[in-house]
Amino acid sequence: MSFRVIRQGLYDTIQDAGRPLCARKGIPVSGVMDEYLSGMANLLVGKAQNAALVEIFKLGPKLKFDQDLLVAITALDADVYLDSTAVSLNEAFEVKAGQELDIQKINKGNFAYLTFSGDIQTTSIEGSRSFHPSLTQNSRLPKNVTFPVKSGFHLSDSENFAQVKVNTEYYDDETIHVFTGAELDQLTQKHQQELLNRSWKLADNLTRMAFQVESSIDHQISDILTAPVFPGTVQLNHAGELTILMKDAQTTGGYPRALQVVEEDLKKLAQKQSGAYIRFQPVRMY
Amino acid sequence: MNNKPAYQPSVSIIDYKRLSIRYESVIDEQLGQHIRKLSHYLIDYYEKQDQEVEVFHTYAEIAVQFLDHPPSIREEADQLEEILASVHLSDNVSAGKENAKVKIPVCYEQPFAKDVAEVAQINQLSEKEVIDRHHAPVYQVYFIGFLPGFPYLGGLDERICAPRKEKARSRIQKGDVGIAGCQTGIYPVESPGGWQIIGNSPIDLLQLSDEVEPLLKSGDRLSFYPISKEEHQAIKNQDKEIDLT
Numbered sequence: 001m002s003f004r005v006i007r008q009g010l011y012d013t014i015q016d017a018g019r020p021l022c023a024r025k026g027i028p029v030s031g032v033m034d035e036y037l038s039g040m041a042n043l044l045v046g047k048a049q050n051a052a053l054v055e056i057f058k059l060g061p062k063l064k065f066d067q068d069l070l071v072a073i074t075a076l077d078a079d080v081y082l083d084s085t086a087v088s089l090n091e092a093f094e095v096k097a098g099q100e101l102d103i104q105k106i107n108k109g110n111f112a113y114l115t116f117s118g119d120i121q122t123t124s125i126e127g128s129r130s131f132h133p134s135l136t137q138n139s140r141l142p143k144n145v146t147f148p149v150k151s152g153f154h155l156s157d158s159e160n161f162a163q164v165k166v167n168t169e170y171y172d173d174e175t176i177h178v179f180t181g182a183e184l185d186q187l188t189q190k191h192q193q194e195l196l197n198r199s200w201k202l203a204d205n206l207t208r209m210a211f212q213v214e215s216s217i218d219h220q221i222s223d224i225l226t227a228p229v230f231p232g233t234v235q236l237n238h239a240g241e242l243t244i245l246m247k248d249a250q251t252t253g254g255y256p257r258a259l260q261v262v263e264e265d266l267k268k269l270a271q272k273q274s275g276a277y278i279r280f281q282p283v284r285m286y
Numbered sequence: 287m288n289n290k291p292a293y294q295p296s297v298s299i300i301d302y303k304r305l306s307i308r309y310e311s312v313i314d315e316q317l318g319q320h321i322r323k324l325s326h327y328l329i330d331y332y333e334k335q336d337q338e339v340e341v342f343h344t345y346a347e348i349a350v351q352f353l354d355h356p357p358s359i360r361e362e363a364d365q366l367e368e369i370l371a372s373v374h375l376s377d378n379v380s381a382g383k384e385n386a387k388v389k390i391p392v393c394y395e396q397p398f399a400k401d402v403a404e405v406a407q408i409n410q411l412s413e414k415e416v417i418d419r420h421h422a423p424v425y426q427v428y429f430i431g432f433l434p435g436f437p438y439l440g441g442l443d444e445r446i447c448a449p450r451k452e453k454a455r456s457r458i459q460k461g462d463v464g465i466a467g468c469q470t471g472i473y474p475v476e477s478p479g480g481w482q483i484i485g486n487s488p489i490d491l492l493q494l495s496d497e498v499e500p501l502l503k504s505g506d507r508l509s510f511y512p513i514s515k516e517e518h519q520a521i522k523n524q525d526k527e528i529d530l531t
Contacts (some may be wrong), residue, residue, distance in 0.1 A: 024342035025500050026430040124496050134434055135473045135494060179301045182308065203476075225311045226431060226438065228342065228349040230304065252344055252431030260301050286434055 001118060002146045005043055007062035009103065009240040011208070013131040014122055016034045019109065022126050029231050030130035030247050033208060033270035037074040041113040044092045044162050045074035052122070052129040053115035054141070057208075059105025060112065061141065067151070068254060070161065071095045075112030076168050079104040079170060109171060109271035110206060118149035141236035171271045174199060174279045178262070179215040181257035186221045187246040195258060199277040200242065206274055209249050213242035213278075221256045229253040232261035234280075244269065293320055295348075297367050303355050305363055307348040313440060314345075318428050321348060322505050323375045331369065336457040343504065344429050345438070367436060385505040388530050390472070390487050392421065392463050392510045393518035398486035405448045405482050406447070419443040420463075420470065420484060427502050435474035435492035435500035439508065442470045454480035461487045463510070474500065485510075488521040489528070501530070 005012065015038070026283035032038040039049035054061075060078070060260020072092045073080055078088050080104040085091055095101055095116070097123060111113050122129045125136065133139035140149075184192060194217065203212035229235070233245045235255035244261060245253075259280055263264060272278060295307045307324070325348055328455060332339035338353035356362045360372045394402065394417040395499045406413045421425065425439040432438075447468040455478060458464070462473045464481030474491035487510075504510065513521070520526035 002336065021338070021340035021351065022498070023340060023349070023351070024430060024504070025498055026432060026434045026436050027498065028434075126498055127496065136288055136478060179299065182298070182300075182306065225345050227347045228306070228431075230300070230349075230351075232301065250432050251342075252429075262301055263303070264357045 001067045001151045003065045004060045004146045005141045006137040008144045009061040010059040011057040012061045015055045015130045018052040018130045019126045019128045034267040038113045041072045041074040041115040045070045045117045052120040056112045062102045067097045070117040077108035078106045086148045088207045092161035118151045121148040174280045175281045177262045179258040183256035183260045198280045204274045211244045215242045234259035305350040309346040321508040326508045387507045392485040399447045401482035402484045408448045425508045427506040429504045437502045448482045450480035478503040
């Protein structure tokens, strides 16, 4: 039992919960960008929320399976076809062997998730199958390569499959909660207030490694001695540009750390498209 | 007796599951040693508490990250402050597993030594002088960061420091040995990068498996020795046994 990509998307990867405690080896966290949507997808086909699945970025792939399977795709909004019939998102459905599943454009958000009733069998590194350019053989799903799937499921005779209603309003909110970063207090009061009191527009350059923010903060902070960084660390470079590190970011960095996005809000941020606005809101600790 | 602690770090909260211990921002061998000892003390401490925690460090900072949210990160921060105030890291406290001495073969010949001419010119030395000065010292591994298994090394001869390439290469080969500023390092995996490349090692610094154990770890000492292109090829082809100690 297996699947293969017959048309690549923009950046299709296999992801799971990633490698959260490997920084001392220089290994990035990786893992799904939106664990809410990925967890929902897995639950719809009866798998553990953290099971490895396919993450799709903006433009999806066309896939083919060699056996009947239960499939679920979660997205905020996307165009998906089975052969040439539109299929519903956020609901499990059957795919017969040989049918072509075509995930076209993601209309709302950046990331969608595809999972199916069978376990992906790619190499596990540090307990995770998450792709990363510096660790795994493939950094994205290659075309016409057959990926084995271990079937552990039997489809029931039922015609009714599970579905969920995704709370898209959550994703519309501009608020991104933050802690203060190690070097924030080196900024002038004026710059600190600017950082926290206005909306910021996301630039065109959004990847699994980092999200760029359209910004030019005229600051005087110099580079720092290489120090720890994490997904959610907001760096400020020489040109005054803000970069928000995401799941595939390296473990250490040399730019001043202005803010730290709380982990819970990273999925909300991950689904903001280029041109969307965000507003940093400091968390209140009692 | 001088009871004043040698270092006065500050504890701060990074987010709901991460804490940081920060020291004065310097590269210093003694501070490095202290940080390694404290890190190992903390690893033991959290293990005894049955908390799944990673402690990792850079030159002058230790990060403590919890796998799951502790009920209160503020309380964890207070507890960490107490530990720092009371702990005595005597000379007997281990700085981890035995620190290894690792000898790494490097081919400094062409086509590997892509930027040796540039480094030589910047420093007004001959290419041979650059290479000799590169494999003379014993380097200290301060920590692993940037890329999987990438060692941050201290001890580069100041006479061969060189700024990063004006334009970063989109692809630096696995095993490439480079200089950036007054740092030297070796790329365990292929990656884009702006370092001045002066050689390549045929050694695997990283075995990618379900449990990755980088060849080098914080606290190790490392030296380089020159090999010919033929030896490089032989090691690469596994025709030649290699002893790294």
